[in-house]
Amino acid sequence: MNDQFIRSVSFDWNQIDEKSYLRDITAINGIDRIEFHSAITFFVGENGSGKSTLLEAIAVAYGFNPEGGTRNYSFSTYDSHSELWNAIRLTKGIRKAKSGYFLRAESFYNVATKEEEYADSMHPSKRYHEKSHGESFLAIAQNYLNAGGIYIFDEPEAALSPQRQLTLLLDIYKCAKEGAQFIIATHSPILLGIPDAEIYSFDQGEIHLCEYEETESFQVTEMFVNNRKALLQRLLSDGE
Numbered sequence: 001m002n003d004q005f006i007r008s009v010s011f012d013w014n015q016i017d018e019k020s021y022l023r024d025i026t027a028i029n030g031i032d033r034i035e036f037h038s039a040i041t042f043f044v045g046e047n048g049s050g051k052s053t054l055l056e057a058i059a060v061a062y063g064f065n066p067e068g069g070t071r072n073y074s075f076s077t078y079d080s081h082s083e084l085w086n087a088i089r090l091t092k093g094i095r096k097a098k099s100g101y102f103l104r105a106e107s108f109y110n111v112a113t114k115e116e117e118y119a120d121s122m123h124p125s126k127r128y129h130e131k132s133h134g135e136s137f138l139a140i141a142q143n144y145l146n147a148g149g150i151y152i153f154d155e156p157e158a159a160l161s162p163q164r165q166l167t168l169l170l171d172i173y174k175c176a177k178e179g180a181q182f183i184i185a186t187h188s189p190i191l192l193g194i195p196d197a198e199i200y201s202f203d204q205g206e207i208h209l210c211e212y213e214e215t216e217s218f219q220v221t222e223m224f225v226n227n228r229k230a231l232l233q234r235l236l237s238d239g240e
Contacts, residue, residue: 005092
């Protein structure tokens, strides 16, 4: 039985303008449906492949602020999200999420600033701006994670060291085991290694399920680590 908070995403392309740039994103153009069976789902793919565009649309359709935060956040620094959110329909499970968070690397500063503005005596600010970028990223994830929540993360590894990525991996894994759901766009070969996760690749012109070892993040990292000297010699000599 699929008991995820978001069970699937269906697309109505009649809601997308014929001249929209969304129709030029090969991986998502014309797709009908994506299903989520696992508590942890990853979106992977090259820059510009559409993974963050779809992730953002799912978050907005679920009720999150386009720039990030909890569902209680309502502000706009720059209205840049696409109309894709209005052309998708989320099929939700029987469980209702008690909490959630949309974390975007590119707009984190704005969300941290808004968190201070929203603070009051009952809900004091966590003062994320007073921490390092990586510490504040990890603190947000740890402060908001709980078993009854849904979490949509866009490149959460952006500010994290490899060690901190391992810490986040453990937090995500434990929380998912207790009933939370995660949908994450990432390039991190560390986070992608979480057991039992589904991985949707946006490469090769279509969205498709793949294994960890088939991801470019894993393959390029493995190739570099195992053949660093020869690879660098070839790359640097070609550049001369």
